[in-house]
Amino acid sequence: MHKRLRTSGKWLSILMVIAMLVITAACGKGNDPKSSTEGESGTPQKTNNAAGSTTEENVANNEPVEITVWDKTKPDDILKPVYDEIFAEFDAKYPNIKVKHEVQPTGTNDREVFVTSMAGGNGPDAYAAAYFPIIGDWVKQGFALDLTSQWQSYADKDQYLPTAMAAGTIDGKVYGIPNNMYTMGLMYNKKLFKAAGLDPDKAPANWDEFVDYAKKLTDPGKNQYGYALLGMDWADWWFEYYVWQAGGDLTTKNADGTVTLDFSKQPTVTALQFYKDLKWKYKAVQKNIVQDIGDNQKDFFLGRVGMILSASDWFMGAVQGGMDLNEVGFSPFPVGPSGKAPSQTGGSYWIINPTVPKERQDAAFTYVAFRNSKESTEKMLKFQSDNGVLPNLLSVRKDVDASQFSKNVPADLVTSVVKTAENVQLEYFLKERLGSYVVKAIQKVLIDEKADPLTELKAAEVLAQREVVDPYNKEIKK
Known part of the structure; x- marks a missing residue:
């Protein structure tokens, strides 16, 4: 498939530079919801308190609650085993939250399917593909919950790159949790x-x-x-x-x-x-x-x-x-x-349905925080590395070093990603x-x-x- 290369001692510093460059590129952009388009990426930090104490306590004290998420993997997806493992770990940690994993309905494109479903009252409780250029529109249309209160008690809130947060933070309020970036x-x-x-x-x-x-x-x-x-x-x-x-x-x-x-x-x-x-x-x-x-x-x-x-x-x-x-x-x-x-930077956010009851919103936030945890993210990256899947070299989180899971990537490609991250712009x-x-x-x-x-x-x-x-x-x- 491709040659396996030794991991250089420079990898950690290279990826740290990426983070610093992206942070620098974000300076001056404020909360402008102008944004970018399509890729994948990493996430998190210590996540024993995945959603922050306030939200977790609310969920723990509630009666069993069911939420729907469009994240079911197809049978032939190479990543299905690790997704199933992460899903099972969430079920074990939060037995009172029943997650109904569904494949997103088919249609012309995923954005139209989501908008149509939300307009018809059939949208998911949590959705992972609110792209950088779109989230501002979806906030205006009432498709994304204001997550500011949950965000303030979220233990990992300071682990996300400022550029990853920019488009999802509108008028000082947080509406999206970064899912990936490129x-x-x-x-x-x-x-x-x-x-x-x-x-x-x-x-x-x-x-x-x-x-x-x-x-x-x-x-x-x-x-x-x-x-x-x-x-x-x-x-x-x-x-x-x-x-x-x-x-x-x-x-x-x-x-x-x-x-x-x-x-x-x-x-x-x-x-x-x-x-x-x-x-x-x-x-x-x-x-x-x-x-x-x-x-x-x-x-x-x-x-x-x-x-x-x-x-x-x-x-x-x-x-x-x-x-x-x-x-x-x-x-x-x-x-x-x-x-x-300038290079275009983009990605997607997790958003939560503002029309469902609060107990479902809290449960959805807990689920998203778990999916974005350092442990879950590194589990995904390790699986990718072990199975010949190359990860995104740009993580949305500061505490995840994707280079540790990129042994098969030539050093010059990593260096080039660093260069493209020096000067970025939203769509x-x-x-x-x-x-x-x-x-x-x-x-x-x-x-x-x-x-x-x-x-x-x-x-x-x-x-x-x-x-x-x-x-x-x-x-x-x-």
Whole structure:
């Protein structure tokens, strides 16, 4: 599968640096619910008092209570044995709390399924996938309980990284308990770099080098292309990074809480023109520009593409795809015209259903705290390590050293995760509501060579202003 490497004496310090860098990156962001997207991660500290004395005493004194959680593992999930072990340990410690583990209902995507279930009064008592960019919206919709009182008596509350807490803390109140966290970077195939005459230990530093690398990595005769561009229905996810590199963002959250759209501002136009050029001028991306992200990744694993964006917890996918991690490179994004290239940081929170009785809310908090305990987290990491599963190298908690369970990860990948964590940014505000408008403009210029980036972005901005931003700002001003 991959070579086993010795654990260097530098690992502990490296991961401590990650934590310090992430904490530093969080400075100045306050409680802005602007946030980030999809990965996994670690958790905790001493957790003998998992939920804090007040909540635990309430649960212990109550009658038996049943809660529903969408965390049932599938029979073929490699992690099923360790999940079952953790579930059994919770049952033994809290016999008065009956946890009904369910597989999340199927649907278009997990977010829509959750929102539909909550709106219909059928949501779970605890939910682990409130993503950084979404939690603010869900708080407004009444889908997330204010956990501030429980949080104050939670023994492990000081063990979480400030960046992990930022998006889930709104107006000084805690609504989410960090479940996982990641940073995004540029992943590349060292073998293809060598074959193209490129230095396998040197990633492109700026847009000009990126274009040069992408062109050299493109070989139509081999059905090989330089860069896997994301053009499907999540296209705004990766596109926003290029807007940042051009010196802007897709929205501005104003001091009074209202939102201003920046779709037609120059940095966004510059970024979309760059996307268009990658497709039509340089012809360095895949033919099917709207193919699924899974197909993009498959192309990378099979050696059909030289570069792709990746999260710090996606290395296992490369291994499962047949790659040797020693042939995989990872780096911060190339800088754009602004001279900047912040990495996107994201992840998800555990949230608790505010519509269920208080005894169920307290029981759900106790369950989440147990799942996020140092002991449960390290049990999961050890199982992953023992079974060839690579963990996320970025933990949400300060007291969990993931490097101890990452013996199979080349040191340069860990170092690269450190670098991507030096400069991080949350995704654009109101992403969940505005994404489809941005995607439409992106897809138009990627599918139609004659489409003009500014024209398409202006059209998207007018529509989004009328349908989303005006109603939102009106509500904020009430």
